[in-house]
Amino acid sequence: MISEDLNTGIPLIDTRSLVDKVEFYLIDLFIRKKLNPGDSIPKEVELASMLKVSRTVIRETLNRLKTMGLIESVKHKGTVIKSPDLSEILQKTLIPNILDQTTLKDIFEMRLVIEVGMADLIVQRATKEDIEELYLIIKDEVSPSKTTLFDIDHEVRFHGKLYEMTRNETLRGFQKMLLPVFNYAYSSGLINKSLVNQHFFSHKDLVDVLSKGDAEQFSQAMRMHLENHYSRLFSMELEIKDKG
Numbered sequence: 168m169i170s171e172d173l174n175t176g177i178p179l180i181d182t183r184s185l186v187d188k189v190e191f192y193l194i195d196l197f198i199r200k201k202l203n204p205g206d207s208i209p210k211e212v213e214l215a216s217m218l219k220v221s222r223t224v225i226r227e228t229l230n231r232l233k234t235m236g237l238i239e240s241v242k243h244k245g246t247v248i249k250s251p252d253l254s255e256i257l258q259k260t261l262i263p264n265i266l267d268q269t270t271l272k273d274i275f276e277m278r279l280v281i282e283v284g285m286a287d288l289i290v291q292r293a294t295k296e297d298i299e300e301l302y303l304i305i306k307d308e309v310s311p312s313k314t315t316l317f318d319i320d321h322e323v324r325f326h327g328k329l330y331e332m333t334r335n336e337t338l339r340g341f342q343k344m345l346l347p348v349f350n351y352a353y354s355s356g357l358i359n360k361s362l363v364n365q366h367f368f369s370h371k372d373l374v375d376v377l378s379k380g381d382a383e384q385f386s387q388a389m390r391m392h393l394e395n396h397y398s399r400l401f402s403m404e405l406e407i408k409d410k411g
Contacts, residue, residue, distance in 0.1 A: 189218060189228045194237070197248060204250040208238065254340025276400065278345045279393050281338075282326065286386035288333040293377060297332050301374045304328060308370060325370050368392035 193214070202208070211229070215222045229246065232238045236251035266274075308321045330342035368376075368391040376388040 185220060185224055186227050186231070189220060189224055190231055192218065193228060193232065197237075202248045204248050206248045207244060208246050208248065210245065252340065254337060254344055272400070274345060275396075279396055281341070281345075282329070282393065283386060283389050285329070285333050285335075285338065286389055287382045288335060288338075289329055290377065290380055290382040290385050292334045293332050293380075297328070298374065298378050301325070301328055301370075301377070305370045305374060321370070368394075 193208075197208070208214075209217065211222050211225050214225045218225070229238065233240075236249060236256050238246050239249040241247050304321075304325050308325075327342055330339050333339070368388050370392075373385070373388055373392055376385050379385075
């Protein structure tokens with residue numbers, strides 16, 4: 168019988184496919200060559216010769232990198248390095264119907280953290296027109312009852328405007344990625360959990376605070392607005408632990 172001590176000296180077998188290996192090699196090559204967006208990369212035939220693999224392998228690898236948003240084809244220039252759009256990449260993989268409940272819950276929590284944290288950007292960059300638009304958005308909202316914390320359409324519209332007000336394009340794209348989590352609050356049963364604090368901050372309360380231009384107050388108000396979401400999440404976790 169081979170002892171465990173002998174097993175520790177056996178190297179792991181590289182089970183990656185040839186395309187996987189070429190993909191990682193090319194990414195490392197781009198980094199080592201310090202290529203920037205707009206810089207051209209070698210042609211398929213040159214890469215195939217350089218790496219001693221078939222053009223089919225190179226073509227599949229390049230298609231992967233295009234899907235990842237790392238390269239793109241430019242007329243009269245060939246294939247060039249591209250600055251990837253992170254939110255666009257994530258949106259392609261965040262398909263609500265095939266995400267499990269744990270992943271949706273994680274994204275929902277991430278949304279709560281982001282919205283509390285972006286208060287400074289919103290206050291610093293908000294214009295008079297932004298505030299007026301927020302008041303128009305909440306004008307048609309129905310006041311939430313004790314059993315319903317928010318309406319999905321109003322929530323998406325209001326919070327979408329807040330992301331827009333950050334003037335941060337990555338955050339705005341990120342907000343689109345977060346859209347599935349609004350449905351998660353209903354599909355998971357989270358929204359049906361009893362409210363811990365009946366005196367939460369409404370959207371109107373938030374706009375009233377925002378109009379004063381104090382980032383710290385607005386951050387606290389956003390935290391209070393989302394308080395029941397946090398409490399419901401923690402309540403669900405305790406229930407799961409108790410059942411376990």
